[in-house]
Structures are given as structure tokens and as C-alpha cells.
Amino acid sequence: MTEVIIGILMIATFIGMVYYSVKGRNLMVGFFVMATVWTILSLIGNAIVPNPVMIKEVEGKQVRQTIIDVLAYVYQTGPEDYAKSILVNIFFGAFFGRVLMDTGIAATLIRKVVELGGDRPRITMILLCVVSSLCFTSMTGIGPVISIAVIVMPILQALGIPSAIALFAFMGSIMAGICINVTNFKQYQGILGGLNKAFLTDYSYQQYFKFAVIMMITALIVVLVVANLALCKQKIRHNWAAAAPKQTKENAPAISWISVILPVLLVVIFDCPVILAFILSALYALIVCGKFKGGFSEVCRMLAKQFSDGAVDVAPMVGFLLTLAMFNNAATYASPYFKAVIGNIFPTSALALALLFAVIVPLGFFRGPTNLVGSGTAIAAVVLSVTSLPVTLLYPLFAVTTIVPQHLDITQSWVAWGLGYSKVSSKEFMRYSILTGWITGAILCIVAYFMFG
Numbered sequence: 001m002t003e004v005i006i007g008i009l010m011i012a013t014f015i016g017m018v019y020y021s022v023k024g025r026n027l028m029v030g031f032f033v034m035a036t037v038w039t040i041l042s043l044i045g046n047a048i049v050p051n052p053v054m055i056k057e058v059e060g061k062q063v064r065q066t067i068i069d070v071l072a073y074v075y076q077t078g079p080e081d082y083a084k085s086i087l088v089n090i091f092f093g094a095f096f097g098r099v100l101m102d103t104g105i106a107a108t109l110i111r112k113v114v115e116l117g118g119d120r121p122r123i124t125m126i127l128l129c130v131v132s133s134l135c136f137t138s139m140t141g142i143g144p145v146i147s148i149a150v151i152v153m154p155i156l157q158a159l160g161i162p163s164a165i166a167l168f169a170f171m172g173s174i175m176a177g178i179c180i181n182v183t184n185f186k187q188y189q190g191i192l193g194g195l196n197k198a199f200l201t202d203y204s205y206q207q208y209f210k211f212a213v214i215m216m217i218t219a220l221i222v223v224l225v226v227a228n229l230a231l232c233k234q235k236i237r238h239n240w241a242a243a244a245p246k247q248t249k250e251n252a253p254a255i256s257w258i259s260v261i262l263p264v265l266l267v268v269i270f271d272c273p274v275i276l277a278f279i280l281s282a283l284y285a286l287i288v289c290g291k292f293k294g295g296f297s298e299v300c301r302m303l304a305k306q307f308s309d310g311a312v313d314v315a316p317m318v319g320f321l322l323t324l325a326m327f328n329n330a331a332t333y334a335s336p337y338f339k340a341v342i343g344n345i346f347p348t349s350a351l352a353l354a355l356l357f358a359v360i361v362p363l364g365f366f367r368g369p370t371n372l373v374g375s376g377t378a379i380a381a382v383v384l385s386v387t388s389l390p391v392t393l394l395y396p397l398f399a400v401t402t403i404v405p406q407h408l409d410i411t412q413s414w415v416a417w418g419l420g421y422s423k424v425s426s427k428e429f430m431r432y433s434i435l436t437g438w439i440t441g442a443i444l445c446i447v448a449y450f451m452f453g
Helices: 002-022 027-048 067-102 105-117 121-135 142-158 163-178 182-193 205-232 254-270 274-288 296-345 350-359 361-367 377-386 391-406 413-422 426-452
Strands: 055-058 061-064
Touching: 002 027, 002 296, 027 067, 027 296, 067 105, 067 142, 067 182, 067 254, 067 274, 067 296, 105 121, 105 142, 105 254, 121 142, 121 163, 121 205, 121 254, 142 163, 142 296, 142 413, 163 205, 163 391, 163 413, 163 426, 182 205, 182 254, 182 274, 182 296, 182 377, 182 391, 205 254, 205 391, 205 426, 254 274, 296 377, 350 361, 350 391, 350 426, 361 391, 361 426, 377 391, 391 426, 413 426
Parallel strands: none
Antiparallel strands: 055 061
């Protein structure tokens, strides 16, 4: 009975967190408070009835964890482990993204696409979305998004594409690129690995890659179909004859263009470590773009600035992710109580779980209960505790319900920025984003079952 009461209290706070997220409040503060509340409730529950998760082995004997052990696991071990396994990848990924911007490679690709598309709004929109998607297979953070958006959005608007559709298509292309992004893979792997070590030891990016490619292509197709159907109901009014934007900088050489997907290729083909892949790709881009001209000191200053700028791009994410790590570890202690209340609602068969995930994809919006980078860790802990399904299936399901809604969500930092920049209302954007996210996610959950179920 104690487990049920504690579980109900945790669910109540969980619902409160979802509401807090929907209102657009500071998520770093929210997850810190949630981690604290769940830790306290878990300690209370453990004092009444021993919590099986709060048992440790000492010299071959099983003993209860002390309060200090629990607090250390939540507030110290959580951020430390996350920093070691995830944050370093994020920083080097951000550094690489900054290199792509400073060398002009990303801007050059966009200019070439506009030249190719010419005065054909739909074709140009499709080509720009494809290129943007490819860029974000390696780039991450609000800085690169803004840097690309201020080039792409004016072009689409000038072609007469309504701002809401243009913004939706652009953000949808980023979502598609993130599906294959190595940094994001490591991030979600770390979150799930904190709940079940098998995600770290028995699963790799190479195993995920085939599904990731299908995920990216499917997401991009659905986004572009929805955008083009929306255009059918709108009258396109050209503001100017589409042409390549005025070149304020020299185009990056064609040999450098492969840089946008080079980290992915190095990881998949050569099994290269992620950080080394980013470093090698950055060096390649800088060398072929002639950025190593000048003295040693000048080159060092350039590299230091790019790393520093990249760190700034992802800085808002870092504090959030470290408090999320606290929440993840608190969710580990909370899982027995959630299981006591809602454990029976989650199916244990592969098909049933995939179908359930397909239905509840929209719950990933607003940092909801299926979103790992939101309030979904607790649900993940329950699912992992009641099923013995392989991680090869579970990871894609969690990746779908996290990536797709999160990156079409108005609470996502760069989507929120885009709404203000393009003067598009949340209601207008969600008219396209929520249904698209649901359709895309549902398709991919079924695909995951047929591939790995």
C-alpha cells in the first residue's frame, strides 16, 4: 500500500512538471526541484518499506543505502557520469558546428541550392530543407540553427512561401537531421544507460545507423508533403525573382562540402570515436578552406575562439542536462513506486509496445512523459523494469518519441526563437507541427517493430 501511495504522489508531481513545461518555465529549475521531491519521497517510502533499488552490496552482503549514499547518487554521481559520457561529445559537436559556420561551408551549400532551385518556390524549399537536414546530422545547438535560419528563412519568405509554412518546413528539416546526429545519439544513450547499462554496453551508433537513416528520410518526406499540401491552400506571391543571395563572402571549395556529413561517415565506416571524428572533420574543413594560413599564434586564437563560441552555443543546454541527470537518477529510485501504480498498463510484447508508442507519440510534445529530454525518464524507468525486450528495439522507440515531437515543439529553444523571428504565432505553427509529429512518429514506431521486434 505504501508503494501505491508514494507512487500516486509522484504521479501528481509528474503531472505538475508536465504542466510546468507546457507553460514554458525554466526546465533546469524544474528538473532540480523534481529530482529533490522524488528523492525525498523515495527516502520516505524506503523508511517504511525497503526500496529494492536502495540496496547495495558490501563485501558480499546486501545492505541498505544510507541517506548520504542516495543523495550522492542523485546530486553527485548523476552529473559526473553524464558529464564524462555525454557533455564532452556535445562540446566537440558544437565546436564542429561553429567550424562549419565560420568556414562558410553551410552558407555556401545554401547559396548553391538557391541557384539550383531558381524561381521555383516549391523546388527551392525542398532543396533547402534537404541541405539543412544534412547540415544538422552533425551540427547542434541554438547558435548554428540561428546562423542557418537567418539565411534560409528570408529566402523562403521572399519566394512567397507563408512564414508559418516556411518556419515549419525549416524546423522539420532540422528534426530530420537530428535523427542521425551522433551527438544526440550519445545524449539519449547516456540517459537510457543511466537506467539500464545495456544501452551503453550492448548498443552502438553503428547498430542504430540503419534505422536512423530511415528515420531521417521518413521524417523529411512527411514534413515536405505536409508543407506542400499546406501550400496548395495558400497563394504563393513572389516578392522577388529567386536568385542566389548576394555573396558577401567567397564560396567554400566544393571539396569541403562533404564536411557536413564527415563525422557520421567516420563513425559508421571506420568506427572512429565520436570526439576524434569531430576533430578530424573540423581539421579537414579548416585545411581545405585555407583557414590555417598565418602564424601559429593566429591559428591557435582561431581554434580557441571557435571552441569558445561553440561552447556558448550549447551553454543553455548544459545546465539543463546536468539537472536532468539528477532527475534521471532520482527516477531510478522512483521506478518501483511508478511500477506499483502504472506498471501493468505497459505491454511486454514487442508489437503491443510499438503500437502503444505509436499512439502516445504526441505526449512527447511540451517535454511530456514520452520525451527523454523532458519528463519521460520516469516512464522509461517503468518500461525498462517491466519488459525484457532487447535494447535494439527499445532505443529506436524512445528515440522516435523524443526526437520527433521535441524538435517540432514550441518549447524547444530554437523553435521559440524562430516564432519570434518570423512573427509566427504558436497556434499557426502547431497547426502543422503536432499532426506531422504524430504521423511521423507512428510510422517510425511501426518501422522499428518490423526491423527489430
